[in-house]
Amino acid sequence: MRQGLAKTLEFADAQLLRRAPLPRSYSDFLGRKLFLFLLTVQGLGAFSLITSGVILRKFRVARNVMRPLIRHEIARAGFGLLPMFMFVAVALGFLVIGETVSTLARFGAINYIGTVMVVVVVRELGPLLAAFLVLARVGTANVIELGTARATGEVEALETLGIDPVHYLIVPRVIGMAAGVFSLTVYLIIGALVSGYLCAFLQDVPITPGDYFKQLVESLGWLDFALLALKTIAFGFFIAIVTCYHGLAQPLRLSDVSRVAVRAVTQGIVVCVVIDALFIFLYLVA
Amino acid sequence: MSENPKTAVIEMSGAEVCSMRETSLAMIEDVNWTVAAGEFWVVAGQQQSGKSDLMMMTAGLMPPAKGSCKIFGIETQSFSESELADRLRVGFVFENGQLFNHLTIMENVALPLQYHKDLTIGAAAEKTLALLELMELKPLADVTPANVGLSWLKRAALARALMLQPDLLLLDNPLNGLGARHVKWWLHFLDQLWRGHEWSGGKPMTIVATAEDLRPWKNDARRFALLRDKKFSLLGSWGEVASQDDTIVMELMEASLDTTTYRKE
Numbered sequence: 001m002r003q004g005l006a007k008t009l010e011f012a013d014a015q016l017l018r019r020a021p022l023p024r025s026y027s028d029f030l031g032r033k034l035f036l037f038l039l040t041v042q043g044l045g046a047f048s049l050i051t052s053g054v055i056l057r058k059f060r061v062a063r064n065v066m067r068p069l070i071r072h073e074i075a076r077a078g079f080g081l082l083p084m085f086m087f088v089a090v091a092l093g094f095l096v097i098g099e100t101v102s103t104l105a106r107f108g109a110i111n112y113i114g115t116v117m118v119v120v121v122v123r124e125l126g127p128l129l130a131a132f133l134v135l136a137r138v139g140t141a142n143v144i145e146l147g148t149a150r151a152t153g154e155v156e157a158l159e160t161l162g163i164d165p166v167h168y169l170i171v172p173r174v175i176g177m178a179a180g181v182f183s184l185t186v187y188l189i190i191g192a193l194v195s196g197y198l199c200a201f202l203q204d205v206p207i208t209p210g211d212y213f214k215q216l217v218e219s220l221g222w223l224d225f226a227l228l229a230l231k232t233i234a235f236g237f238f239i240a241i242v243t244c245y246h247g248l249a250q251p252l253r254l255s256d257v258s259r260v261a262v263r264a265v266t267q268g269i270v271v272c273v274v275i276d277a278l279f280i281f282l283y284l285v286a
Numbered sequence: 287m288s289e290n291p292k293t294a295v296i297e298m299s300g301a302e303v304c305s306m307r308e309t310s311l312a313m314i315e316d317v318n319w320t321v322a323a324g325e326f327w328v329v330a331g332q333q334q335s336g337k338s339d340l341m342m343m344t345a346g347l348m349p350p351a352k353g354s355c356k357i358f359g360i361e362t363q364s365f366s367e368s369e370l371a372d373r374l375r376v377g378f379v380f381e382n383g384q385l386f387n388h389l390t391i392m393e394n395v396a397l398p399l400q401y402h403k404d405l406t407i408g409a410a411a412e413k414t415l416a417l418l419e420l421m422e423l424k425p426l427a428d429v430t431p432a433n434v435g436l437s438w439l440k441r442a443a444l445a446r447a448l449m450l451q452p453d454l455l456l457l458d459n460p461l462n463g464l465g466a467r468h469v470k471w472w473l474h475f476l477d478q479l480w481r482g483h484e485w486s487g488g489k490p491m492t493i494v495a496t497a498e499d500l501r502p503w504k505n506d507a508r509r510f511a512l513l514r515d516k517k518f519s520l521l522g523s524w525g526e527v528a529s530q531d532d533t534i535v536m537e538l539m540e541a542s543l544d545t546t547t548y549r550k551e
């Protein structure tokens with residue numbers, strides 16, 4: 001199992017590139033960065049395919065062991081973050097409405113509050129903010145846990161027991177984070193929309209709850225719901241892939257774990273932004 | 287599942303063992319070794335001689351850089367999902383136990399049974415507790431590994447390796463860091479396993495252990511091998527080991543340490 005994984009994710013080249021002496025010229029520097037980038041993309045792509053394959057192939061394997069693990073990860077990446085998300089949701093609603101109401105009032109466009117909330121909160125800020133918060137709170141923990149498990153030989157121990165480390169360690173995290181980002185985004189959006197109206201109410205904006213709700217409903221289409229679900233699941237899936245890849249897929253020493261955690265968070269942010277850009281393109285096309 | 291006493295359990299020919307951490311670094315070259323069913327081998331070597339790497343390669347955790355390594359007649363390079371049943375015939379005990387820190391001792395020991403038989407911890411409890419009782423680990427069942435001493439961690443690792451009743455048991459430096467009482471227990475228990483313990487249904491187990499100190503392993507029924515200078519040498523029985531005039535062998539079986547002289551390597 002591990003040999004297959006190791007063959008697919010051959011990191012010797014990446015390690016050599018990282019350890020190579022400083023480049024002599026700017027073009028060498030760019031070339032090295034480009035190779036590293038391509039190797040990372042290849043590694044992440046291979047790892048996500050392997051993980052997806054394991055999810056599908058071993059869906060029914062050891063369910064009595066996997067179910068509690070998945071429940072634990074959903075609680076950790078979802079329910080456990082709810083208080084923080086409620087706080088952020090209220091802050092986001094106040095922030096967006098507080099900043100936009102005065103501007104909209106200046107142009108006599110107060111009837112667009114609902115539309116602004118949908119475009120800003122439902123399509124963009126809500127999912128992206130949820131993804132970043134889950135990455136920061138759970139993604140870093142993932143890298144450290146898996147990196148430590150790798151460095152202390154727990155992964156090898158799993159292999160000697162005939163347990164696929166991707167199935168036991170990665171699959172619950174991927175499912176948990178995908179479910180977590182999706183559900184937390186829904187809560188974040190609901191909280192932000194409600195607190196947005198409260199902010200408008202406190203600023204004496206002449207809009208009734210009924211009108212506000214009507215504006216929201218009119219601004220939302222079926223595509224918003226479909227793409228929101230797809231986007232948040234993609235965020236959760238790829239955050240888990242990036243963090244697990246860095247924690248598990250390469251041999252680590254304990255001293256490497258903190259460095260790898262920083263790299264994983266940086267790449268996680270980049271991946272989220274790229275996914276977000278792809279979905280903006282989808283919105284525009286659709 | 288039972289092996290014919292003449293059947294080769296482990297077969298290596300021209301195998302080159304790499305470091306698990308640094309795969310470009312060769313630790314042992316040209317290993318030619320056959321372990322027959324029911325044999326008890328002790329592979330001796332000093333620190334950094336590649337004992338752990340040899341054990342890990344034997345367990346199929348990494349392929350040989352050159353040559354071939356077969357367990358139960360199957361190349362370890364091709365150990366895949368379809369050969370899972372054969373893989374589960376191998377039990378492995380790491381030098382430091384390598385238990386899972388987020389699980390209790392009982393959950394650690396039960397994990398292979400739960401995973402491969404798809405059981406809840408409750409359903410696996412009876413068999414697990416029986417094994418913990420056998421290992422004198424029952425009082426530590428609900429404790430996490432971080433709160434357990436090395437001697438007991440190693441026993442828990444042995445229990446985990448025995449949970450699925452393997453035919454071949456690989457032990458990486460099992461006596462290292464143990465007190466006299468624990469060493470005695472281990473040697474007695476391993477001897478019972480090798481002869482056929484009731485836990486394994488009275489079936490003799492093939493055992494391969496590594497060691498830095500040969501003294502506790504003195505027994506005419508065991509077979510010995512030595513790792514030194516990247517070479518794997520077969521030493522034979524204890525009598526043959528005792529007759530060696532190799533400095534490393536003598537050092538590994540010195541009855542008492544002479545601190546008045548120091549031999550530079």
